[in-house]
Amino acid sequence: MNQQDRSYKDKKVISIGTVSELTGLTLRQIRYYEERKLIAPYRNDRGTRKYSFNDIETLMDIADKREDGVQTTEILKEMRLKEKQRESEAEVKKKMLQGQLNAQFRYGRGRN
């Protein structure tokens, strides 16, 4: 996904009623998951919550796990773990790219 596309997915512009329709969750549930730090909607001037498509996907994941009886505390831990995993992966990729650049640089110099 490129930069442009991310901006759509991350932009917090959807109000809670629409999120409720899209996820099948009640307003109460959506607000409660925020209280438990599982999501962090933006608040506009008037204090109205605004959600992103990303938030909606997170909420659908939460709904699945809650159906399996997983508590919000556990879900929060899982989410934090996943986040760390993503960071590590990004780190590995960065290092691999760095290694390739170094190799290419040495190769280029050798031919001159």
Next chain:
Amino acid sequence: MNQQDRSYKDKKVISIGTVSELTGLTLRQIRYYEERKLIAPYRNDRGTRKYSFNDIETLMDIADKREDGVQTTEILKEMRLKEKQRESEAEVKKKMLQGQLNAQFRYGRGRN
């Protein structure tokens, strides 16, 4: 942009107040451009308008043209023309791809 990303851009989930903030247009203007067929928001059960990110981009284009004094009728014509151009381009691409496939097929047969 892949299928998944398109769904974010095209999904009509943003209410008119947010669209107003994002585009700088007044509610009156946004509704009027709909009346002139420049945009077509979705209406939910209660008749509330819902817009997509695509609609927002269209509205920003409209705003620019209106500032240049272009009338809504002209803008509509321009939009329809662009649409036809996009269709032609898609047609050309389709034909080029078809040609390549044919060539490949003949080439493959020749070697057997």
Next chain:
DNA sequence: CGTGTAAGGAATTCTGACACG
């Protein structure tokens, strides 16, 4: 033509709280 505005009604969202299990 394009936009502002006042009008009245209906639906939305917010918070804090009590209830239940």
Next chain:
DNA sequence: CGTGTAAGGAATTCTGACACG
């Protein structure tokens, strides 16, 4: 713990219409 609900207030959105230039 997770969710429902009633409560009261504030802001949103809708339509049809009159106004102006």
